[in-house]
Each structure stands twice: as structure tokens, then as C-alpha cells.
Amino acid sequence: MSLRSPLYSQRKPLLAVVALLVTGFLAIALLGYYAAHASVRDTLLKTLYLNLLIGALVTLTVLVILYRLIDRYQHRIDAQATLDSLTELPNRRGFDLLAVQALHEAQREPKPLAALLLELDEFKRLGATHGHIASDQLLTGFARDLTDSLRHSDIVCRWSGEAFIVLLKDTDGQNGLKIAEKIRQRIEQQRYFCSGKELRVTVSIGLTTLQDEDTLHSLLSRTDHALQRARQTGNNRTCVQMPHSSYE
Template sequence: MPRSALFSQRSLILTLILLLGCGFLATSLLSYFASRSSIRDNIVNTELPLTSDTVYSEIQKDLVRPILISSMMAHDTFLRDWALAGERDPTQISRYLNEVMGQYHAYTAYFVSSASGNYYQAKMGVLKQIDAQEPRDAWYFRVLKMQAPYEINVDLDMANQDKLTVFINYRVHDYHGNFIGVTGIGLSAEAVVRLIDDYQQRYQRQVYFVDRQGQVVLTGSKGGAHGARTGQALRELDGVRELLKQMPTPISGSYEYLSRNADSHFLNVRLVPELNWYLFVDKREDGALDNIRQSLYLNLAICTIIGLVVLSLLNAMVKRHQDNIETLATLDSLTGLPNRRGFDLLAAQALNEALREPKRLVALLIDLDHFKQLNDTHGHLAGDEVLRQFAQVLENCLRQADIICRWGGEEFIVLLKDSDAVKAQEVAEKIRRHTEQRPFNFADKVIRLTTSIGLSSLQPDDTLHSLIARADHALYRAKQSGRNRVCVEMSRSDDE
């Protein structure tokens, strides 16, 4: 960062420190209601979110770990090989599941085979046969159809006297990506409830989990706020009717509401993406505002800490803004694709990977035919719109891993990763065909467009310059041969 910019940033932060200091001093002289408002804002905007962050960290330690264990099981070669070999010896899978339970202190471990329909459990071997008509097996057929790799399901565990259990159901695929079953582990719901009780005792807040449909999933042993119990919908709780007017369905944020008894509540809601649940941290106002005068100096200290946190966040935001500016410098403002500067960074990395591993890499140099004539006929605004729409054609024809760049003017360049010349020529033909067939629209006018494409494949001793130079030669031949075609680089034997 230039020294002047750094000095300016420090000056801004020092100015903000002085302004905040003056504001905190003024706050100490405000009336009761001003102090009351400040404390309430502190609870809603800082105290509860910080508590949510801390509880979230605890959740990651205590609840998300089983997801990682289930993922390990789903990708375990023994489990997949045993299933693919015909499930010949059930004692082997039982022993494996027992090992998982013992090593990771799981409540239960299981595997359900899609081939046989057998439900294997650590202690009982084959527990049952999965039946599409059995309501208790509905979870399996739900997992069978879902796109996500896993789900978290709270259900009764037949293998443990129907105790309520938190299951992590993880899809298992063979080495070709075919679904072959479901595996995972279960946590005793009682153990999870004890964790929530521990959170509530430590942080003196009501803590509970709600799914995206607004149904309470897990609470402490004494329930959540307003006596919420597992399985209840938020709309069934009298105490949160006013809250539901602000938040009909769960959404992250901070809220303040009155319960049925006119008690003021502060609530922070945040999504726990690993569980796909919302964490609710609820606090009653209680006596937090009773001793404002006595806690004035403490309030000033808290405000100072908050100010430092805000300043830290501001400093991080300034840095992030600077990073965004640098990112924008690598993008073409018209098409949103990387410009030459951005391409140089991406292409250098792709070239190093291709030469190191080694992997195949193909360059496509693309030129829009008769683009100057298009500009002369329809105007430069039409030309700009055609360039934007053509960039969309490229993105639709290519993979996310491929590198696209506006090379300059009406020229574009594409690097196809891990692609041989045959596949690359098919991709180039696809781009050429889609461009030829697509009507490009501008001001209710249809503009037709064709492209010429030059193709070159990476050679062992290539540099980025030589790779693109050969693609440029191939593009020149395509234009000389009548345009609207794909030409491949001349092979070395042909050059000789």
C-alpha cells in the first residue's frame, strides 16, 4: 500500500477514535432514557451476536465433528469394497461399525445397502430390511433422492430402544459415482440436550435450534424460550406471536419483541450451515436496565470495547475494499470477463499446473467476424451489447474450470484445462455453431454473428507466449480461409 494511502487510513481511524471518545463522554451525561436506549442497543447488536458466535464455535466442536466422521465412513475404501463385493460376511461390517463407535465414541453407527436393502448396525449385524412401505424407513428414500451429500435427521433409533437420536445420514457412492447406500453415526439426543443445557448455563441465555420451516428441532431439558419443545412450530408458541410478525420464517438477524406477558426479549438468529438449522439465542430484558446509574462507568468501558471492535471491523472492511478494487482491475468492465491482466495471472497458474503434473492444455483464440462492419452499420453501442452477449455464449459453452478472457477489441481467448485437441475442437465447433445460430439482439434488432477460431495444444517446451502465438497463426488461417470456421495449429511435422 502506498505510504500516503496508509497515512490517510491511519488518520481516518484516529479521527474515528476521537469522535467515538467524544460520543462516549457525551453518553455519560445523557438522561436515563438515552442510557437505557444505549444499553438496549448494545444487547441487541453486540452482546447477543457475540454470544451466538461463541455458541456457534462450541457447536462446531461438539456437533459438527460427527459430520466429518460420517464423511470419512462414506469415503472409506473398506466399506465401499465390502458392499461392492456382495456383502458376503456381515460380521466384517459389524466389526467395522463397532470400531467406528469405539474410536469416536459414537452412540450408534450403521450402513444401509442399496443393493440388498439390509440395514447393518454395529451391535446387531443386520438389523432389518429397508421397506418402502414402512414409515420408519422414509428417511432412507429421502436420502436416496436428495442432491446434498448428507442430512441431519432427528429420529427414533430402533437399535437402542427407540431413543431419540440425532442421525447424520451420509450418501455412499462407488468409485464411478453410483449410489450404493447410506452410512453414518448417531448422537444420543440426550447428549445433545445436555450440551444445550451447558450452553444455557454458561451464557445465561435460552438456546435452541429451529429448522428452515420454523419447527423447533432441539432444545434444552427445560425447553427453549416460552417453553418451546422439540417438534413444536414457532407459530404454536403464544410468546412469539409479535416476533413472527417481524420474522414469519427463520432468517438471520437481531430482533426485539414483547412476549405474551409483556416481557421484553432480545433475540439473535444465525444460520448454522453445517446443520442447516438456525441457532436462536434469546435473552429477557429482566433487570439489565434497573441499575443504569450504578453501571454507568461499566457501560462506558463496554462502549469503549465495542468501539475498538467496530474500528477493527472498519479496518478489515477498508482492507477488503482495497482488495476488491484490485480484483476489479483484473476484470473487463464491459463483459465482466478477466482482462489481459487477469488472464496473465490465471493463465500462468494453469500453465504451471499443466507442465508440472503434466496435464493437457489447449488455447482457443476467437475473433468476431466483420466486427468493424457491425460497428459501422449498427453503432458502437450495438457492438458493445454484442460483445456482452457473446461473453454469455462463451460462458454457456465452457466449464467453470476453463479460463475465459477478453483479449482485446473483438478478440477473446480461452484456455481449456485437461482437454485434448479432439475435445477442444468439439468445444470450438460448439462455440462457432452457437454463435452462428444465436440471434444477437439490440434495440429490437436481430444481429447475426460468426466467429473464427484458432486452436493450439500445449507442447512440453511451450511458454504462454508460444502457445498463444500458434493459436494466433491458426486464427489467421481460419480468417484467410473464409472465416466462420475452426483451424487447428499446424503440427511440428507439418512445420518441418
């Protein structure tokens, strides 16, 4: 699934216009040929073939250049549509594309997969105290530290505001908890320098693991419930939610 730019939809009309131009050129050339005297028809025929060859090469070159330009522009539009502009992590649209594939692979193998939902504690209060620029710098720094704590194969995205979501591939619940605690402790010890001020922040984390019958919705629902328990029991902690009930 990807977004299609307006230029993408113009490829077929573009080809149709070129086809009409070539057809018109051929029609005019043929009419001129049959209207000429027999003595010059051979010369006209050779000229016609040469012109057709040159015209075909020029048309093909223009089409290739236009196609590559449109395709490059489309890739740029798709990337912008699936990346968060502040942290440069995948946004929710980008996460959906990556997560569906990750769940399919994990359930087909089958392989374990753990999901983390992380939220910075007291973020709105920090924003009200230090301003939006400092808040953005804090989010950028947190996203960088979070990414550095993970493997290249793991999926991480900015879910919304101060919330981030992570899919840990080939990771069971026990190892997922170790990774979550490693992240939580790293953030707790970190110092962020934002707008000339040193800020400290903690993070609450909800954790669950993928089950055979899970959809992406049910998996994320459990991580959200686990995160809410972490928030309600004092913040700066990791809570685990196992699939003992349905949140569909």
C-alpha cells in the same frame, strides 16, 4: 500479483500514528502520577490502569474496523482491475493471473490443455452499420453464449475488442477441436437482438495445445497464428496450429 490501492500503503503509517498516540497518553499519565502526592498515588495508579485498559480496547476496536474496511476496499479495487466492465469476464490482466497458474498446474501434473483464440467476423463493419450500442450488446450476448458453452473449470476472458481467449483444462487437441466447432456452430445459428435489430454473426477460432516447453507467450503466439489462418481462408472456421516452429 495484484494492484494495491493508495489506502493499502497507509496501513503502516496508520499503525505508527496510533502507536504514537498511545505512547503520548502513557507519558502524560506517568508524569501526572509521579507529580501527585503520595496519598493519591494509589488512586491514580488504579485509574491509570483502568484508562490504559479502556484506551487499549478502543484502539484495538478502531484498528480492526479500519483494517477490515481497507481490506474490503482493496478487494473491490483488485476485482475492478481484473474484470472487463462490459462483459464482466476477466480482462487481460485477470487472464494473465489465471493462465500462469493453469499452465503451471498442467505442466506439473502433467495434463493436457488446449487454448482457443476467438474473434467475431466483420465486427467493425457491424459496428459501423448498427452503432456502438448495438456492438456492445452483441459483445455481451456473445460473451454469455461463449461462457455457457464452457465448463466452470475453463478460463475465458475478453482479450481485446472483439477477441476472446479460452483455456480448456484437461483437454487434448482432438477434444479441443470438438469444443471449438461446437462454439462456432452455436454462434453461427444464434440470433442477437441489439437496439431493436436482429443481428447474425460468425466467429473464427485459432486452436493449439500446451507443450512441455511452452511459455504463455509461445502458447498464445500459436493460437494467434492459427486465428490468422482462419481469417485468411474465409472466416467462420477453426484452424489448428501445432508447435512445429518457434514464435518466441
